[in-house]
Amino acid sequence: MRGGAVDLSVDFAGIKMKNPVVLASGTCGFGRELAERFDVEKLGGLASKGLTLKARDGNSGVRIWETPSGIMNSIGLENPGVKGFIEKELDWFGSLNTARIVNLGGHCLDDYLEGVSLLNDLDFDILELNISCPNVKQGGMNFGVKTEVAREVVRRVRGVCRHRLSVKLSPNAEDIVELARACEEEGADGLSLTNTFLAMAVDIYRRRPVFENTYAGLSGPAIKPISLRMVHQVARGVSIPVMGIGGISTWQDAVEFIMAGATAVQIGTATFIKPDVALDVIEGTAAFMKEERIESLEEIRGSI
């Protein structure tokens, strides 16, 4: 390995990870297809496709739209549902020798709670609670926008969840630092941020929005500087660990997030361009540590 014997391991809320590089939810399925391309057990962790209580077919119409520096998606949480995951994916996913992160979404509080109870006895490392979903009982506003709504979800989920709980924040939060603190106060063990940014594209010949739901989630390099700023602000405002996410496609990006305060990082969109980009990020970070004589990532974490 180019980087030699540096120690890339990190501790995320008591979960020991061999390195800080994780694949982001919704961009790697359950890791099966990527495992045909590279050794996914070299990763620090893998976050599953976002599950919902019931299986979902996802949205109709355009689902992915390219922009000059990222993509917009409106997948609509297509997934096998919690029971489908348990029946079809758990044997594979649960046996992986990397931090196994199960991402759970919901469209009402009861769905989250029932989903958590079904997952409670299973063997995985972290439950990542995606609160960027529309709350269908409250006019469709995403659970991650208002601090008090997010607080209630985290409090209730914490009450039943037996796994380490990392809450995945929406960058569309009204006040992301205040909301992050509320998650910590309600018992979250960690935070993952950010999810995609609400965005829009217009088909000028049809004179209509490209997406059936008008708005879609922007990810990729375009969001990196904004996500980085949010990770910096949140990491300084809480004492639980943060997984930094948003447009990471090189090891330099990953090191920036760690210096801004992230304990680990997640890579999403960049995997679509180069499926094994995460391995480049791991190797590049190790080489940088060796060159800079950094023995542990603790030395640079949150240094700015």
Ligand SMILES: Cc1cc2nc3c(=O)[nH]c(=O)nc-3n(C[C@H](O)[C@H](O)[C@H](O)COP(=O)(O)O)c2cc1C
């Ligand atoms: C196609 C696609 C599907 C996604 N699905 C989910 C999901 O199911 N649950 C979730 O929490 N985040 C989901 N995300 C958000 C990513 O996990 C990540 O937070 C976001 O894309 C920002 O990282 P990136 O710029 O590296 O892609 C999805 C993103 C994309 C591009």
